[in-house]
Amino acid sequence: xxxxxxxxxxxxxxxxxxxxxxxxxxxxxxxxxxxxxxxxxxxxxxxxxxxxxxxxxxxxxxxxxxxxxxxxxxxxxxxxxxxxxxxxxxxxxxxxxxxxxxxxxxxxxxxxxxxxxxxxxxxxxxxxxxxxxxxxxxxxxxxxxxxxxxxxxxxxxxxxxxxxxxxxxxxxxxxxxxxxxxxxxxxxxxxxxxxxxxxxxxxxxxxxxxxxxxxxxxxxxxxxxxxxxxxxxxxxxxxxxxxxxxxxxxxxxxxxxxxxxxxxxxxxxxxxxxxxxxxxxxxxxxxxxxxxxxx
Numbered sequence: 001x002x003x004x005x006x007x008x009x010x011x012x013x014x015x016x017x018x019x020x021x022x023x024x025x026x027x028x029x030x031x032x033x034x035x036x037x038x039x040x041x042x043x044x045x046x047x048x049x050x051x052x053x054x055x056x057x058x059x060x061x062x063x064x065x066x067x068x069x070x071x072x073x074x075x076x077x078x079x080x081x082x083x084x085x086x087x088x089x090x091x092x093x094x095x096x097x098x099x100x101x102x103x104x105x106x107x108x109x110x111x112x113x114x115x116x117x118x119x120x121x122x123x124x125x126x127x128x129x130x131x132x133x134x135x136x137x138x139x140x141x142x143x144x145x146x147x148x149x150x151x152x153x154x155x156x157x158x159x160x161x162x163x164x165x166x167x168x169x170x171x172x173x174x175x176x177x178x179x180x181x182x183x184x185x186x187x188x189x190x191x192x193x194x195x196x197x198x199x200x201x202x203x204x205x206x207x208x209x210x211x212x213x214x215x216x217x218x219x220x221x222x223x224x225x226x227x228x229x230x231x232x233x234x235x236x237x238x239x240x241x242x243x244x245x246x247x248x249x250x251x252x253x254x255x256x257x258x259x260x261x262x263x264x265x266x267x268x269x270x271x272x273x274x275x276x277x278x279x280x281x282x283x284x285x286x287x288x289x290x291x292x293x294x295x
Contacts, residue, residue: 145180151205155212158184158203159282159295165193167281171210171264172203178223187261190268190278194249195257197226206295208277211270215263221256 063082064074080086101121108117152158156172168191170184182200186193228247268274284290 145175145177146200148175148182148200149205152182152200152203153209155210157206157208157210157278158182158198159206160184160193160198160203162202163198165191165196167283168193169206169278169280169282170196170198170203171212171268171278172205173212173215173217173260175200176223181223183217183221185257185260185264186278187264187268188257189261189265190275195221195253195260197223204295208274210264210274211267212264214267215260217260218256220252221260225253225256 064072064079067073074082103118103120106117106119108115152172152175154172154174157169158172160166160168160170168186170186170191170193173183173185175181176183176197179197180200181197182203183195184193184198184203185195188194265275268278
């Protein structure tokens with residue numbers, strides 16, 4: 001292919017060059033054609049303007065090149081992010097479990113007995129139950145007393161939220177050791193609440209305090225004191241007969257109630273209007289919201 005007469009002897013501007021396996025190539029533009037030249041000055045095929053010339057792909061190179069001194073250009077965290085290794089699923093390989101031997105080979109005397117015999121290590125029982133018996137699952141949980149809130153201290157006046165005495169104000173005496181329940185009293189002569197066990201989640205602690213340092217609680221006041229005796233089963237003959245025997249408070253519990261209430265009433269009497277405050281029920285009226293109140 002030859003240039004037109006008007007273009008002979010004129011200079012052609014090199015617009016690009018690239019290196020391939022065949023050598024160095026250059027591209028030049030003249031009018032509406034793009035020429036490709038090889039380094040050995042051989043004229044190649046002309047390409048019309050607008051037609052893209054395919055360049056050779058670059059050889060593959062590592063993203064993390066090595067700097068002088070053998071130091072990697074990118075750190076471990078950067079390579080981890082560039083390779084998107086966080087998207088891969090991590091599958092932990094479990095070690096191969098070794099099957100424990102359940103049998104052993106035993107030598108047997110006699111020529112006609114085969115000389116050896118395979119017997120189980122643990123002999124199975126000859127007897128088994130005719131019905132499946134459910135056994136409780138093993139667990140390591142132990143019953144511990146729950147931690148009290150900071151506002152629940154001995155002498156705090158609390159509001160009961162559930163039960164037959166809900167809404168009444170009581171005095172907190174202590175937390176029982178075994179069950180973790182709260183031991184409270186009304187006192188009984190003020191609002192009719194006897195010595196009772198109450199869960200900590202069923203009370204609201206107020207800022208009112210009563211000095212109970214002078215109240216002495218005996219060792220008999222524990223969880224066993226509040227357990228009721230089991231009712232005797234009725235016979236088939238007395239199934240439809242009405243029994244007049246109901247629940248009665250033991251004399252021991254009455255004496256403990258009287259001794260505790262005497263000391264608590266003496267402490268309440270030292271504060272003016274506190275006895276009247278303890279006898280009043282806590283109720284919510286129109287426009288009152290518990291989350292906006294300060295107890």
